[in-house]
Amino acid sequence: MDGIAQSDRDDLVHRVGSLSERFVAAGWGFFVVGGVVRDLLLGKRSGDIDITTDAHPRETASILGDWGDAVWDQGARFGTIGARCGDIVVEVTTHRSEQYEQTSRKPQVKFSGAIEDDLARRDFTVNSMAIEFPSWRLVDPFNGREHLEQGVLSTPLGPRTAFSEDPLRMLRAARFTAGYGLTPDDEVEEAIANLAERLAIVSKERINDEMSKFLVVDKPGAGVSLLQRTGLIQQIFPEASNCEAIRPDVLDLVKPDLVTRWASLLWPVARNPELVRSLLNDLRVPKSISSQVAGIVAASERLMQVVDVDPSSIRRALHAIRPNTASAVVLLEAYGQAPPDEVLAAMHRLEAEEGTQRFKVPLDGFEVAELIGKEGPDVGATLTRLMEHRLDSGPLSKEEAIALVLDWKTKD
Structure with missing residues (x-):
């Protein structure tokens, strides 16, 4: 496979090469998938490594247990087992397909033996690529590499299907538009406009998490423009008016x-x-x-x-x-x-x-209370009066503040 710097290849082999050998020796496939592949093609290194295999969670957990220092299986019912070996953290997921209920974001998971089924369930074609180890064969059934080179944001399945299944993908489209300089194809933008109201079934926590990632990309403006054009921004902030005033x-x-x-x-x-x-x-x-x-x-x-x-x-x-x-x-x-x-x-x-x-005044509440011989609201009123004097007349020494308070006490 061309287009990836040798140093980036060496880095990935260093991190997961020995793990891939364990899976292959046991008779299972081993693919790095998603963002790590996209970033490699862009000349970047990804901190997170997602892996997919035809091994089922039990077999995956066994292999990871021999390889890593720690293993966690909270995602086992969805096919995902995590592990850490030294400072390397991986998540290995069994190839799977997903089906969604119309009113829910929780998928029904079905394990699969085909990498293509796993790639089809992903959000965008630029994330629907995998590299098989140890051969470095690129698996790209939805032309993700071509779309990445052309700057096109598209979905592996029809966008209506992709966004109906997980409406958060519509918001993620804004992040990918801005963060990777991609342009949504006409079908993607039309689907977001037509399905914007489905964002209501997504938890607020997930929306905030995605917005937190989106807003800190280098130049989020193109993504914000997409949110405006499609009306999705109004679904994010239903209480706000005049969202078109955002520049x-x-x-x-x-x-x-x-x-x-x-x-x-x-x-x-x-x-x-x-x-x-x-x-x-x-x-x-x-x-x-x-x-x-x-x-x-x-x-x-x-x-x-x-x-x-x-x-x-x-x-x-x-x-x-x-x-x-x-x-x-x-x-x-x-x-x-x-x-x-x-x-x-x-x-x-x-x-x-x-x-x-x-701006501060040089006396605290205890000092004022002692000077005026009172506590409670009178202390707060005197501190406020001191601050007003500070703002009107400029810096105030402690001696000047004491003199003012005593003078006010005498006159009041």
């Missing part, structure tokens, strides 16, 4: 971290941070992430409202948007709504003079 190119302009990409995606349709949290919580996005995204959206909205450039106004703006200042500026610039130059200049001047950390 796919913006996601290509901001840094590829998950929080920034979520904020860039949602800002045009969810200017309210509470709506952002609601949309992301509905997708089971961890609160640690949704809170950061909501913070960037809120900071962007607040930054758009800044007009005055006097120190007090700038301090109040920075107090509201920190620690999301830089992210908010980047988001607004990407959407062509950057703050006026004079506002940005005033922010930079003030940060140069007073630092970039969050």
Whole structure:
């Protein structure tokens, strides 16, 4: 088989060559399959190695037990046995075909003796290739290599069948479009548009997992555009309106971290941070992430409202948007709504003079309580008053803060 660098061949043989010999010696076939084959043809090395064989799970577990340091069989009823040998982790699955109920994403699995049956059940033709060991024979019944070279995203079976069986594949199509520079063929795009509502049967957790992978590809814009054209994005965010306001190119302009990409995606349709949290919580996005995204959206909205450039106004703006200042500026610039130059200049001047950390007052609640001789709400009100003074007048020493509190106590 040509088209694969010798160093990449050597790497794969190093990782699974001895395991393949054990399967072949026992009379079973051994194929590396899916993403690892696709990546090899693209000149990349895949961290995960998926293997398929005509051996049934019991025989597979026996061979892996002799080869590896640890074996796990939680997926045995679906034909999958996992193992680790040193730092090499593999999953070996018996050739299988799958059938799905119309209202469920859980397949009925039937084991098969033919590699072609196994490849037919996969999502896209570029993932429906296998390499047989030790011969390095490429098994490619659905022209996946040709599609990879041509930049075409197609399915091994008809796309209506593929997406009806597992609707998450429609969302995965967006990731492959963007991540591998592929163009969905007409049948694929038409099927997504017609079957978008079937995404409702997919668990929110699986949707979030796929979105988390999709949003951090180098340039996700082409995939976002596909979601818009087909209406799939509305199925992902049924509570959102105006999804057409999302600009796919913006996601290509901001840094590829998950929080920034979520904020860039949602800002045009969810200017309210509470709506952002609601949309992301509905997708089971961890609160640690949704809170950061909501913070960037809120900071962007607040930054758009800044007009005055006097120190007090700038301090109040920075107090509201920190620690999301830089992210908010980047988001607004990407959407062509950057703050006026004079506002940005005033922010930079003030940060140069007073630092970039969050504004604080030099007294804590215990110290204030001792100074005013009271506890409870009066302490909180005094701390708030101190912060207002800090924002109006600038840095405040501890001695100055004590003097202010005592003066307020006398006058009040």
